[in-house]
Amino acid sequence: MKKVRLSTLGSLIDRNKEVPQQRISFTLTSSGWKRVAECNANGAFGTLSIVAGSILNTGVLLVFGVGYSSPIVFKALTEFPGDNRFNRGRILTKPGNNSYIEIHHNTTASIPYQLVLGNTGNTNLITPIVGSIPEGYVATEFVF
Secondary structure, three states: OOOOOHHHHHHHOOHHHOOOOEEEEEEEOOOEEEEEEEEOOOOEEEEEEEEEOOOOOOEEEEEEEEOOOOEEEEEEOOOOOOOOOEEEEEEEEOOOOOEEEEEEEOOOOOEEEEEEEEEOOOEEEEEEEEOOOOOOOEEEEEEO
């Protein structure tokens, strides 16, 4: 294995391309699919962190990847302890069009959440809306 000094990698990192985290607060009052993010047609990779209220030990960390015309990965790295508020996600794709990320909320209780997005810059959070599959889109569902 060849060893490389970290100082020689400095030119590979462009600090001007850093993408700040996006964060929104919202309250969900119904169960079902909720659209939470939109990716541009070029695809994206990133993480979604969902925290109930301000209690850090009640959250889920999701990783997603969307290619040009199909999802690559969408899985939970952690889950709500003792609770199954979010157990599924789906990515809606249509070649040449923006893709959408949706999560399934499993309770009708009124719960405030914080949603934080870290990504490659091709994804934007949206205030959660009721999810649906637009005409011509394919939904790929992932169970966490």
